[in-house]
Amino acid sequence: MTTAEPRPADSDKLDPAVLKVAGVVVLGAVMAILDTTVVNVALQALTLEFKTSFDTIQWVVTGYMLALATVIPVTGWACDRFGSKRPYLLSIGLFLLGSMLAGMAWNIESLIAFRVLQGFGGGMLMPAGMTIMTRAAGPHRVGRVMAVLGVPMLLGPIGGPILGGWLVDAVSWRWIFYINVPIGAIAFLLAWRILPKDEPRPAEKFDFPGMLMLSPGLALLIFGVSKIPQEGGVSSVGVWLPAVAGLALIVAFVLRAGRIKNPLVDLKLFRNRTFAVAMLTMSFFILAFLGSMLLLPTYFVLVRGESALQAGLLLAPQGIGAMITMPIAGRLADKIGPGKVVLPGILVIIAGLAVFTTQVGANTPYLVLMAGLFVMGLGMGATMMPINAAALQTLTQRSVARASTTMNIVQQAGGGIGSAVMSIILASLLAGKFGVPTSQGQLAATALIMNPRTHDAAAAASADAFASTFLWALILVAVCFIPALFLPKKPAVPAEEEPEAVTA
Structure with a gap:
């Protein structure tokens, strides 16, 4: 090629500099x-260690999720104002x-x-990391860098249960937390040395009222929805009160964001x-697919009597399938x-x-079952990251x-809602099988399966409840097909090459 490229990121291949940033x-x-x-x-080991109830130990997960939801909306403004390197280093720190x-x-x-x-640190890692990779690679190669970023999303659900089961x-x-120390130290040092220098932009007024609406709104919505399986339905005050309050704050944010100049989340993006x-497709996909994926380890442990470690190993074919198609799909x-x-x-x-x-x-x-997981993995590798791209x-x-x-807010909210929806469907089906309240469905199934006299009948009834839950997930995945029909079927034209069109 004789024409000089405007910047290295526009070349077709992922050059070594981009690959280092991606790493x-x-x-x-x-x-x-x-x-x-x-x-x-x-969680079970922590319940025994601290001699507490499952309701209390769930806050180890819920507290983390609420912190994520609180800090994610601020990340976009921080990356614009200070550059993306400093917020990324802060998040790792x-x-x-x-x-520790x-x-x-x-x-x-x-x-x-x-x-x-x-x-608070984890909430900034993914949006700041996506920003860094997209800016480094340029719009022509977003599909490929999204495929690279998809690797940890696959390795986490596969390797996490295996590693966690072994460490416990x-x-x-304690080592489920200490294991992050050497990884985090290496990531911090590499980010300090390799990531490009920040390019802070002129200061924009921070949307502090917007943060007071959106961050608590997301946290309250996710908290309320996450309580559905525990409370046994949406009629409980502990579910609907925080969820409605969260929705009200989010609606107030949306109404205000359309009238001010620099909102915390730029809703004008949806004019594109x-x-x-892509966001509509992603919402249905996260709700259905990731929600149903949380049920698979439960099936292997509850119905088939496997350990947490064995359940993690049985899920490996899904990750293998996705790892095959993900780089191809990105290209x-x-x-x-x-x-x-x-x-x-x-x-x-x-x-x-x-x-x-x-x-x-x-x-x-x-x-x-493993063949089905492998096929699902092939499809996931060809779906999730291309939607992001x-x-x-x-x-x-x-x-x-x-x-x-915005993408990370959609994914976090969709993942929390999807897991709660699938959990309540399963719990209500189990409760119907064993004639107990919805909140007691999984406990009743566990007790009856552990009893040798009722094991076979209880296992068969529980498996049938899982099959019906997966049918609902299949229907929701099929709904994704409708918005996906409107995704671009031609290579993207980078917006910076058409400033007039963007302005219009």
Whole structure:
């Protein structure tokens, strides 16, 4: 090529500089995502260690999620105002400090407090990391860098239960937090040396009233929804009161954001048709697919009697399938358009998920289940990251930080709501099978399955409840097909190359 490129990021291949940046961001993301799944496996051990109830120990997870929801909206403004490197280093530092202190916790209250500190760091890691990678690679290669960023999203759910089960059984629960210390220290040093120098922009007035609406609103909504399985339905005051209050604050934020110049989350992004369609597709996908994925370890542990470690190993085929298709899908999304990749990916997910709606039972051969997981993984690798790429490809470099923040808000809220929806569907189906209140469905199933006299009948009834829950997940994944039809089916034209069109 004889024409000089305007900047290195516009070249077609991922050059070594971009790959180094991607490696730093992936290391930070692996640390955050692994920590979430590792802690989930250790909840039973923590309950026994601190001699507390399951309701209280859940705050180890819920407190972390609420901290994430609180800090994510601020990340876009921080990356615009200070550059993305400094907020990223701050997030790693907070996460590292929270991990060290959580490992030293002396009671359940201190552990929950230090998990909240971890969440403040973890909430900034993904949106700041996405901003750094997208700016480094340029819009032509967003699909490929999103595929790279998808690796920790796959390794976390696969490796987390395996690592967590081993650490809790063979070492100590404290090491599920201490394991982050060397990873975080390396990530901090590499980020300090490798990430490009910050380019702070002229100061914009921080939307402090918007933060007082959106951050507590998201936290209250996620808190209320997360209480649904525990309370047994939406009619409980502990569910609807915080959820309604959170929704009211979010609605107030949206109404105000449309009237001010620099809102905390730029809702004008949704005027971009591609971004709006990608976010709608992502909402349904996260709600259905990730919500249902949380049920799979429960099925293996409850119905099949596997340990947490064995359940993690049985989920490995899904990650293997996704690792095969993800880099290919990222390349294709850049070359032929995300729509042509996402639509077949959704069909493949539906085919794999169908196995769990028709074949899952108390004695289903593991080979059949693992084949279904592998097919679902193939579809996931061709779906999740190309949707993210579609959302970012047509935006200006100036919009990337705010867009990354918006995407992470959608994913965090969708993941929390999806897991709660699937959990309450399962709990209500189990309760119907065993004639108990919804909040007691899983406890009743566990007690009857552990009893040798009722094991076979209870396991069969429980497996049937799981199959019906997966059917609902399949329906919601199928709904994703409708907005996905409107995703771009041609390679994106970078917005910075068409300033007039963007202005219009």
